[in-house]
Amino acid sequence: MATRTKREKPAAAPESPRAQRFVYAPAPESADHVRRLERYDLFVDGKFRPASSGKRFATVNPATEETLAEVAEAGAKDVELAVQSARKAYEKTWSKLSGAERGRYLFRIARLIQEQSRELAILETQDGGKPIVESRDVDLPLVAAHFFYYAGWADKLEHAFPGRRVRSLGVAAQVIPWNFPLLMAAWKIAPALAAGNTVVLKPAETTPLTALHLARICQEAELPPGVVNVLPGAGETGAALVAHKDVNKVAFTGSTEVGKQIQRAIAGSSKRLTLELGGKAANILLEDAPLDQAIEGIVNGIYFNQGHVCCAGSRLLVHESILEEVQRRLERRVKTLRVGDPLDKNTDIGAINSKPQLEKIRALVQSGVDEGAVLHQPACELPRAGYWHPPAFFSGVTTSHRIAQEEIFGPVLAILSFRTEAEAIAKANNTTYGLSAGIWTRKGSKVFEMASKLRAGVVWANTYNRFDPASPFGGMKESGFGREGGLHGLAPYVEVLS
Amino acid sequence: MSAPLRVWKTWKLFVNGQFPRSESGRYDVVKDASGATVANVCRASRKDLRDAVEAARAAFPGWAARSAMNRGQILYRIAEMLDGRRAELAALLGKGGEREVDAAVERWIHYAGWTDKYQALLGTVNPVAGPWFNFSMAEPSGVAVAFAPEDSPLLALTSLVAPLIAGANTCIAILSESAPLPGLLFGEVLATSDVPAGVLNLLSGRRAEILPHAAGHRDVNTLLVASPTAAEAKLAQEEGAGNVKRVHCIAAPSGGWSAPEAQGLAWIERGQEIKTVWHTMQL
Numbered sequence: 001m002a003t004r005t006k007r008e009k010p011a012a013a014p015e016s017p018r019a020q021r022f023v024y025a026p027a028p029e030s031a032d033h034v035r036r037l038e039r040y041d042l043f044v045d046g047k048f049r050p051a052s053s054g055k056r057f058a059t060v061n062p063a064t065e066e067t068l069a070e071v072a073e074a075g076a077k078d079v080e081l082a083v084q085s086a087r088k089a090y091e092k093t094w095s096k097l098s099g100a101e102r103g104r105y106l107f108r109i110a111r112l113i114q115e116q117s118r119e120l121a122i123l124e125t126q127d128g129g130k131p132i133v134e135s136r137d138v139d140l141p142l143v144a145a146h147f148f149y150y151a152g153w154a155d156k157l158e159h160a161f162p163g164r165r166v167r168s169l170g171v172a173a174q175v176i177p178w179n180f181p182l183l184m185a186a187w188k189i190a191p192a193l194a195a196g197n198t199v200v201l202k203p204a205e206t207t208p209l210t211a212l213h214l215a216r217i218c219q220e221a222e223l224p225p226g227v228v229n230v231l232p233g234a235g236e237t238g239a240a241l242v243a244h245k246d247v248n249k250v251a252f253t254g255s256t257e258v259g260k261q262i263q264r265a266i267a268g269s270s271k272r273l274t275l276e277l278g279g280k281a282a283n284i285l286l287e288d289a290p291l292d293q294a295i296e297g298i299v300n301g302i303y304f305n306q307g308h309v310c311c312a313g314s315r316l317l318v319h320e321s322i323l324e325e326v327q328r329r330l331e332r333r334v335k336t337l338r339v340g341d342p343l344d345k346n347t348d349i350g351a352i353n354s355k356p357q358l359e360k361i362r363a364l365v366q367s368g369v370d371e372g373a374v375l376h377q378p379a380c381e382l383p384r385a386g387y388w389h390p391p392a393f394f395s396g397v398t399t400s401h402r403i404a405q406e407e408i409f410g411p412v413l414a415i416l417s418f419r420t421e422a423e424a425i426a427k428a429n430n431t432t433y434g435l436s437a438g439i440w441t442r443k444g445s446k447v448f449e450m451a452s453k454l455r456a457g458v459v460w461a462n463t464y465n466r467f468d469p470a471s472p473f474g475g476m477k478e479s480g481f482g483r484e485g486g487l488h489g490l491a492p493y494v495e496v497l498s
Numbered sequence: 499m500s501a502p503l504r505v506w507k508t509w510k511l512f513v514n515g516q517f518p519r520s521e522s523g524r525y526d527v528v529k530d531a532s533g534a535t536v537a538n539v540c541r542a543s544r545k546d547l548r549d550a551v552e553a554a555r556a557a558f559p560g561w562a563a564r565s566a567m568n569r570g571q572i573l574y575r576i577a578e579m580l581d582g583r584r585a586e587l588a589a590l591l592g593k594g595g596e597r598e599v600d601a602a603v604e605r606w607i608h609y610a611g612w613t614d615k616y617q618a619l620l621g622t623v624n625p626v627a628g629p630w631f632n633f634s635m636a637e638p639s640g641v642a643v644a645f646a647p648e649d650s651p652l653l654a655l656t657s658l659v660a661p662l663i664a665g666a667n668t669c670i671a672i673l674s675e676s677a678p679l680p681g682l683l684f685g686e687v688l689a690t691s692d693v694p695a696g697v698l699n700l701l702s703g704r705r706a707e708i709l710p711h712a713a714g715h716r717d718v719n720t721l722l723v724a725s726p727t728a729a730e731a732k733l734a735q736e737e738g739a740g741n742v743k744r745v746h747c748i749a750a751p752s753g754g755w756s757a758p759e760a761q762g763l764a765w766i767e768r769g770q771e772i773k774t775v776w777h778t779m780q781l
Contacts, residue, residue: 145627164764256742259742260739260740260742261739263735263736263738263739263742264735264736264739266735267731267732267733267734267735267736267739268728268729268731268732268735268736275742277742290781293781432741442781444777447777451773451775456773457771457772457773457774458773458774458775458776459773459774459775459776460775460776461775461776461777461778462777462778462781463630463776463778466626466628466630466776468624468626468627468628468632470624470625470626470627470632471624471626471632471634471774471776472622472624472634472772472774473774474772476639476771476773477719477741477742478741478742479742480742481742481744481771483634483772486622486624486634486774487622488622488634488772496764
């Protein structure tokens with residue numbers, strides 16, 4: 001390893017009494033209650049059915065590399081059937097219901113999610129690798145809240161667009177990523193249905209299970225057949241879905257690269273498009289930042305969900321007067337993060353979602369080392385099986401380093417320093433992305449000034465990675481367009497007539 | 499004494515508050531209905547577009563930082579100056595010209611009154627669960643390029659660019675190809691209206707030539723194409739995807755460009771981004 005890489009050996013003797021490590025007994029969430037099937041089918045027209053081709057793919061627990069289930073893989077023919085069923089449901093039932101009736105179905109779904117949230121949280125953790133405390137305490141409450149929130153909009157659309165006549169669009173094709181599988185499904189489905197559209201949803205190929213359980217909840221809620229269709233599959237399935245000529249609306253969350261492909265693919269059609277793409281957010285610590293809270297905010301900003309977060313605070317911009325102290329504190333804090341079994345309630349950092357993603361993270365970390373940044377990474381014992389990456393941060397990063405420009409989508413932070421606030425703003429905005437940013441300072445006026453200058457769709461002041469169904473989320477520049485959440489989240493699913 | 503020899507005007511582009519010729523040295527000939535030559539106009543090149551984008555980008559922070567009230571006053575000043583050139587513009591526009599100028603003046607006044615109001619309608623205060631004060635507000639996307647349609651060369655141009663600059667964007671407009679003169683004369687209106695240099699730039703030229711470059715330009719945030727052909731709409735999106743451009747293909751309003759639906763909040767919204775800020779209330 002290069003001499004500039006700082007990797008410590010497992011501590012033999014504690015540096016000080018305060019650095020003593022606590023020993024935690026395993027505290028796994030029991031998974032015996034979960035009704036996980038061995039085989040999952042597509043959900044089309046209110047029924048579960050195998051893929052027309054008969055094809056299946058394995059979905060793997062990234063923490064153990066064990067196959068969790070065999071899942072039907074939707075092909076072009078299934079896309080055809082699903083879009084037809086969504087069209088039929090739109091014309092015959094869903095668009096004919098009153099807003100209040102649509103709302104009732106959504107309220108039902110929200111309630112069923114709450115009832116089944118423990119099961120869904122465990123499934124989410126098994127399928128995706130995220131710590132159970134996150135799926136249990138962040139994802140699932142937000143999923144239920146999102147349905148509950150938009151359920152309430154369904155009969156109030158005339159208040160959402162005062163003075164303007166609006167109508168639903170028709171069939172929405174929705175393609176979602178693997179980092180927040182069920183939450184992204186909720187973000188897509190709830191506003192679409194509230195506004196009167198029907199949907200065909202394609203979950204990511206590494207995390208299809210919770211979306212299929214959500215399909216079951218739709219069934220249990222007696223949602224009319226065809227209003228929600230779920231087609232597991234990979235990129236090809238998604239491409240066929242967004243290209244289908246009877247789709248009126250495309251909503252995609254994922255990488256900027258694929259977002260651009262989709263924008264190109266539907267060029268010339270009348271399909272409406274919203275994109276929620278990548279990010280390389282700056283988390284900015286001014287001279288007077290409240291350090292205790294800021295350190296927690298930095299950790300939450302980059303290590304939450306293994307850094308598999310499009311709005312992750314992956315670039316830390318620190319005022320040079322506090323740089324040393326911040327690095328020292330962060331180094332100490334990162335050592336206390338527990339990496340391991342995602343089902344363990346003491347785990348802070350779970351498994352990396354997939355092998356290709358782990359390889360991508362490793363390659364970018366290597367580029368950081370090769371380009372001359374200093375890697376700080378605690379020695380932690382990682383489980384043998386599964387995909388893991390210890391929490392890491394780089395000091396001595398410059399804006400031209402790949403780790404300062406490219407989205408790593410892993411638990412890896414790049415630290416840069418600045419001298420003046422103008423420099424901080426310039427560095428923060430020096431990216432093709434524009435999804436999110438963070439500001440840490442005790443001065444309220446400074447927060448407003450900085451927030452107004454940051455080119456980002458979401459700005460967190462003295463906090464980070466907060467989400468709420470009432471709060472619009474989405475990016476500027478190459479982080480995409482359109483908003484999800486809040487009043488603004490309805491607009492992408494309606495056509496304004498006048 | 500015979501009348502003095504008429505002084506003909508050299509028609510030039512309007513970029514960065516100045517009237518340059520096309521760097522390419524090329525020109526197109528504008529003819530009247532009888533086929534007689536009326537004027538030679540610059541045929542803007544890719545480089546002219548890039549210069550205009552540079553000027554618009556440089557003007558953007560200053561324009562966006564002005565108070566909404568001030569932007570409103572400047573837009574109103576445009577209406578005043580436009581009204582003063584009524585006769586000249588009407589003559590260039592031909593039949594129905596006076597009506598078109600009046601409608602354009604009306605539209606500038608309409609947007610002058612919008613500059614300090616749309617924020618209150620597009621923004622929200624969001625009741626999030628927790629100790630945060632959370633609000634969303636509209637901010638300009640940045641630099642926009644707007645392709646005017648062939649018809650209504652003054653009113654359609656106004657309908658496209660007024661909401662953009664009312665919403666604090668800076669803009670480059672590509673004028674009607676067959677009738678660029680009213681738009682070019684409008685540049686003289688802008689030059690005397692306190693509009694800061696670079697905020698609104700006007701290019702005469704050929705849509706087919708400029709569109710791919712505008713759509714592919716990485717420093718353009720928003721692209722408006724009025725009355726596009728199917729091929730133009732496709733190209734705009736395809737090339738625009740390179741930097742995830744906000745591409746809006748705008749069909750001619752069913753009631754014509756003078757119809758009420760050709761103006762209003764939705765037109766401003768096209769050039770806006772929503773920024774949401776979470777303020778921690780307890781530290």
